[in-house]
Amino acid sequence: MPTVREIAHEFLERRGLTTIFGNPGSNELPFLAELPDTFDYVLGLHEGVVVGMADGYAQATGRPVLVNLHAAAGSGNAMGALTNSVHSRSPLVLTAGQQVRSAIGMDAMLANQDATQLMRPLVGWAGEPSCPADVPRSLAQAVFEAELQRRPTYLSVPYDDWTADLDDNAAATLDRTVRRGLAPGQGQLDDLAARFAAARDPVLVLGGDVDALGLFDRAVAFAEHLALPVWVAPSPHRLPFPNRHPLFRGVLPAGIGAVSSALAGHDLVVVLGAPVFRYHQHVPGPFLPEGAELVQVTDDPAAAARAPVGESLVAGPGPVLDGLLARLPAREPGETAFVPNPEPGTGERALHPEQVFAALRDTQPADTSYVVESTSTNSAWWRQMDLRRPGSYFWPAAGGLGFGMPAAVGVAMGLPGRQVVGVIGDGSANYGITALWTAARYRVPVTFVILRNGTYGALRWFAGLLGTEDVPGTEIPGMDFTAIAAGYGVPGTTVSDVDDLRAQLKTTPAGPRLIQVDTELTTP
Structure with missing residues (x-):
């Protein structure tokens, strides 16, 4: 037996x-x-x-x-x-x-x-x-x-x-097998197509599920078919749309009133593959701008049930995209050229994070997967990166620190042959630092770029927002991550200028490596 x-x-x-x-x-x-x-x-x-x-x-x-x-x-x-x-x-x-x-x-x-x-x-x-x-x-x-x-x-x-x-x-x-089917009804697709057709100025808001479900390219095709402006839902853990695409409008801010202001002028907001919404900062205001209606499409019944506003359709986002593409005629495209990146900012005492991200953009393969956990550099990240492929971006979905270094190891194991870079703040790194041992033990080819500014940068920013600038516990000076990495068996190096950084990033080691970069303090 x-x-x-x-x-x-x-x-x-x-x-x-x-x-x-x-x-x-x-x-x-x-x-x-x-x-x-x-x-x-x-x-x-x-x-x-x-x-x-x-x-x-x-x-x-x-x-x-x-x-x-x-x-x-x-x-x-x-x-x-x-x-x-x-x-x-x-x-x-x-x-x-x-x-x-x-x-x-x-x-x-x-x-x-x-x-x-x-x-x-x-x-x-x-x-x-x-x-x-x-x-x-x-x-x-x-x-x-x-x-x-x-x-x-x-x-x-x-x-x-x-x-x-x-x-x-x-x-x-x-x-045993268990299968799931969440195909929308024909009447539901007809109704949603009619709402698109009748809308004066519709907008598409995409969530991380679009990338997780393998719908990145289909979402791009749908937005281009209807010439729809595209926002990414607040607090994204995946990137569902190329961030330099001419239809890309950015990542929605994570406050109720701020979302409403960003969507002002649109009469139909279609949210695909995202909750409504993952708010963070307390910014009071109306859920939607005046005159706007919202339709959410998600395969997550819980996300549909808890949404505070709008109409929700519980269905697979993929079949909905396919059904709408078959029902709606193409619109005249507007600008088709991808938006160029601005010149990166420069720092006075250390490298500006934008210089680091521009170096990554220019030296790494176009299909590199980035696992990012540097919360105080969000603005700099989106200004400088040019991400056009599925699976290019991973972020701690609940904001819990300690995701970045371990997840970079897991992503590299799951995507053999694809370049993986962990972009980690010095505050975040300490929560998952033992991932270095696993990376070394299994010779995982992942690059860790540690941005060292000696503070919990996001906390410093929040202290300003909340009027609590005098709180303790936001400074973390004196850490040498190259020495820590060596103790776990990962080779590390410190760079202080952008030319050295670019030279280091152009090399491709067989196993893990760590690059420590001192950076200026910035805000999200």
Whole structure:
């Protein structure tokens, strides 16, 4: 008879979940024992880094990925990073070991009391099998729920379950499939097409799901077909449209009144693949400019239900784009030339971030994937970068620091052969610094560019907004990331002028590297 572990390993292999990101404890060892040679186990030195790497890998590949965590304490360490995975809609399947069944109720060391409650409300589903025979079915549910909801799930398994024998019914799990279909109705497409046709000045607002669902090029074709101005929804974690395209208007500001002001003059706002909206700064005002209507198209029922304004259509954005393209005649195109980048700003005491980003733009391949976690340099980033390919931009979707370095490792693992650059602020870097060890251990070809200004720059900016300039805890001087990188096995170098930076960026090492650049303090 097969064991629970054998059925679980075979199910995961059949589903393609053969890359496991983990940081195991004693409870997890029985699951990892006898792991087939077809599996790759990627070790991270902290659970937050493990989840960040898995998040990047899942976003890069578009597939679910298995994460193996320790019980209560280890799972708790992962929760900060998990917030980003929730908002990026990454299908992570989190598994955690549990004490043996007979010891859970006694609260033995390393028991996870109320295991299904620990990760809620972050995960879309959490479970603990009712008995050893229920482990394969529960594991399958965790995978299918992650795929269907595009949200992390969590499964806690008592470690004595893995060696239990199963009867012939267990094999039924191996052939299970679950499919999702969210095609819009013909009447819904006709209605939306009619609203486009009747609109005096429609505008398209695209979200990160457009890139995540592989719709980047289709969104460009649709906007060009109707000559639609395009904004990116606030707080984007992916770039769904080329940012130097003549129809691109920018990233919407993350305040209610500011969004309304930016969309002024438009009578129809169509939001595709985004919540309405991921606000951040408190900027009071009307949700929409006067005379405007909003229609949201999303495959996320929760995002549709919680939107504060407008009409929502729960449907796959891809079929909606295809249906509208077939129904609406092309409009006369306007300007077709891509917008040139302005000259980068210069710093007085150090390089301006714009000089760093211009150097990246000019030296890296056009299809480079950038994982960005430098919150105080947003304006400089969008002024200087020229991103025209799908999968070019990844950002911590919930704003939780510690995503950048691990996610860059995960993206590079998920996109072999594609250049990956992590653009990381010195404040952010410390939250995920142990990702350097994993990059070195697995020889991941990723470049980390650390922008060092000695402060939490975004906090300094917010202190000005809130009138709290005298708060402590915003200065972080005295860190040498090249020395830290060397300790983890990653070669590092410090550059102080733009010519040296460009020369360094033109080289392509076989494994990871770190480039530290001192930069002027800027604001988002």
